[in-house]
Amino acid sequence: MNDMRSARRVSIRDVAEAAGVSITTVSHVLNEKGRASEETKKLVLEAVERVGYRPDPAARSLRTGDTGVLGIVFRPSDAISGSMNGTEFHIRVAGGAATAAISHGYGLLHMPSPLATARRAFPIDGCIVVSPTKQDPVLTELLKRKIPVVTIDPEHGSNRTSGLVARDDVSGMRALLDHLESTGARRLLFLSGKDRNSWLVESEEAFKAWAQSHGIAAVIEHVSETSGAEGAREQAVAALRTKPRPDAIVAATSRFATGIIDAARSLGIAVPSELRVAALSDSELARGHETPITALDLHGDRAGRDGVEVLIALLQGKVPVEHAAVIPSLRIRASTLRRDAAG
Template identity: 30%
Template sequence: MVTIQDVARAAGVSAMTVSHVLNDHPHVKNETRARVLQAITDLDYRVNVAARNLRTGRTGTIGLAVPEVDRPYFGQLAAEIITAAARHNLKVAIEQTGASREGELDALSLSRNRLYDGLILSTVGLGPADTDLLKVDYPIVILGERIFDGPVDHVAMPNVEGARAATAHLIERGCRRIALVDGGAQGEEVNVSSLRYTGYREALDEAGVAFDPRLVAPTRQLTMEGGAAAARRLVDGGVGFDGVFCVTDTVAIGVLRGLADRGVRVPGEVKVIGFDNIAEGAYTVPSLSSIDPDHPLMAGTAVRFLAKRIAEKGKKREVAREFVSRFTVVARESTGGP
């Protein structure tokens, strides 16, 4: 078996220098780095990852726990996090929580058992009452809106502001009877639907547009199927509307289908806007207007927060940080184009 000492002899450097190259240490001359890398290639050297993990107490892997891996938004988010993690020399293991509290607790347990160096957790099931469960001795970053005053770093979307801008965009395009397709049950619980409902209501109030509760079409699941069914219910209910704000793009794609099923022209009769700016939205017919929450910025911030927490091991922890991403309105064909 080829050892690090063999590589060092072949490259004419010390074993410590080879280690610096393997760990991408910045203070290695380019010429030396190239010589070491060539020796690694020539000797077909393989790093003993298990031994290195035992020595450093780290795995070089972080966990990403999301509600559903088959949703376009979470697939796009995962790709951005993998890209951001690579900049920190970290690999990403993805867990599916099933949008349940139990699944999220399982993801926390995996990190607790040191299978990962840290965890990025997109929360749906855990709520403010579960804050104490996050008081752990390993790094966690929360993505989402369910836990605001917890003891860990938190990266959030501009949900209220983005929803207000989406609704205002419809109003600017001439809509006055604007429906909302969301997850329903607007109560004390803080989640994506409740925050985006707040932004929707604020935009109506600011523009002096009357709120009609009959135009709120809840769907139990934020899916394409749910969006299509909600759109059909709105049309079949006979309540006139000329715009629809959907709390996610996935729901909005379903709404486009449901409106087409009922012969409603978009954007001629009804304008539609979503939220998330998933890649598929640019290819629907008509193409989907949306709120872009800057996924690369969110992913990069979450990974940067986590990497810093990992590096703090054994040191005094800084106070928990909260970051809310910026957003832009992306106007496409479903609201009449740019």
């Protein structure tokens, strides 16, 4: 009998035979259901160890709908997509989410877009979607599958999910622009991305509103996120050849900011005395650049942790915990520290 069992997977039926109870009783004990006596529970658990039974996670998830796994999907074009080669913000979100998931006894599955994997149904209890776009098709698909969803950043223009981790991007942009104005900046350019997520849309609106209220000339241009530093460099070269040229450029990402500094160097424009450069998202690229770049720390690790906490609350049928919106922190560095600001 033991040799036969070793040649196949030990089943719940084997446990029932070894314990001298019904399959239903074994199922109730293992799933902590029913009203089995303590003596019966002991018999079943001893039989489990004796025959070497180990539950099949896939089969269990089919019965209970509980996989013990949370999913996370990153939506921006320059975010993590099938690898860990992405922006630092998204890597920090993934790290914070993974740490929180493990602390609650869950695994975290970094998923490619569900739209590109129709033939693979990933078993997850719930999903975090990072920076969804307007009417995001990934959210549509997950909600159609009736999977609980939490977003990090709202879906721009709608509110289709029960859970949200928000960030005050308006305050972040204002703090950055106040700093640039204090250095003497009067002609501003915002080199934004082309993705239409709430981070970029709200940042652009805040940029325009601030400039109007301060009577400062401000222009917004867009660069594809996937073009990276080189795309930003080409756009910045063209912008810096205009008259009058910008005296401060805000870049959506640190990669864009490095391209802008390269463009300025190629045209003989000094940073920061003639051109201040800052980024809306901090990273090692900004901190470690030969001219360290002023940037906003978006606290991705906290956003990831909060996302898991809200999702688990949803899974437990609770009203999600209200988290205060993440406030970006301004990290002032050499790229904007002009000492001889003029009026």
